[in-house]
Amino acid sequence: MTEQRPGANSVVHSFYPTVILLSLLLTGGFFTANSIFNKHFRQYKSAKDIPEALFKKQWLYGKVTAVGDGDNFHFFHTPGGVLGGWGSLRSVPKLQVVANDASTEVPQSGSWWQKLFNNKVSNYKQHFMSLHVPYRGRRSLPTISVRLCGVDAPERAHFGKDAQPFSDEAMNWLRYKILGQRVWIKPLAVDQYGRCIARVERWSWYKGWQNISIEMLKEGLGVVYEGKVNAEFDNQENIYRYEEAISKNAKRGLWSMRKFESPGAFKKRT
Template sequence: MDNKRHEEISFFHPKIIIGTCILTGTILGSYKFYSTNFRRISSSSQIPQKYFHRQFIYGKVTSVGDGDNFHLFHLPGGRLAGWHWLRLTPKVNDFKKLKKKTIHVRLCGVDAPERSHFGKPSQPFSEEALEWLRYYILGKNVWVKPLSIDQYQRVVGKVLVWKFTGWKDVSEQMIKNGVAIVYEGKASAEFDGKEQVYRELEAEAKKKKKGLWFQKLVLTPGQYKKFYK
């Protein structure tokens, strides 16, 4: 019999304990990293509280249903996570496949002319505003900074889209081109610190009679809602 004494290693041996701790820490750290950076968000209720007013969510605009809101398919990790080259992004207006998979976003600081709802006639320039927004962001990749959740469970957010001249604030561009006015309501009013900028752009668009300001009589969306209430 060999005289060497064989060391019996039990589950409580320091090497086993240290190895287990390292493995557990690695697994938990990897899970936290995945949850923070690569887990898809598919509704406003899933957005972590720490994102509001601080972080942006990256995704693809899959549909635009009104002049001031749209649906976003979250693309966590962007190209680094394989989106657009290893992982396919969804097609636009594929409502059946995208049901309950997108975030409903309401553009902050703006109000676009009302489309027809519940038997009420559409507001003048509502279709032009809708077409402008579709042309500007539909199918594009955008960054959304969540600011709050409104009464319809939409994310009220600041939206940035890349154009040839750089990143553009979508709300700012809508006001500048006269396809929306500065938001007047008290509920869910969010400007991300740019209310004064928006109001100055609105005054300039009004002066130049751009977009909806070309009309002789302009009712704000708020006034229009009250009129047909």
């Protein structure tokens, strides 16, 4: 006759619920972790990767790795910053440092206040082209192509077309301002070229938060965007037009020219 152990069945019956409970906890934990990762730490490598729910609502943090024109650049998304493992577990692209060779700078005349406030075209051009860009941009990286919202910089030479005055100056200023720097972008839309139209902000201990589009208008290196399609201002259009009017009245940058053709009119004509 076989002897039956009285506690065996109770052990088995209590074991199964424990396994099921642990499985549910592990599964739930996995989905929770995956949801948190996708929401806060997932890297977007192009404008098309950005979920529609983020547009006009959330900000993305990252590094500027290249500037392609006076109003657009390449953005390497680093979600979560240091907390997201960037710089330790996840690598951030490094840019080549460019030495400041004074012998190659554009000759400048007059004192610093004359270069900043003199309304002569040549002085403004010399000032902006003499700004030292400390880094060399890198292409062929998994980056988001970003177009500054609300502004239009002078057109550079493309497809055999001549460049507009102050186009090189605008690009050099933008490189000086943000290349190699960490910035925040707020996606607003995607244009016909697949670029993310965004409000771009940079923190400076000296000036605090700076809207790069508005800073460009203050310098007289761009105009308020004229087109009806892809016109995005993130509810700040009045500020954009105010700063443009101030620069125009003071004849800063491109407004120092006697005859000025807006980038929009230039593109239509050519």
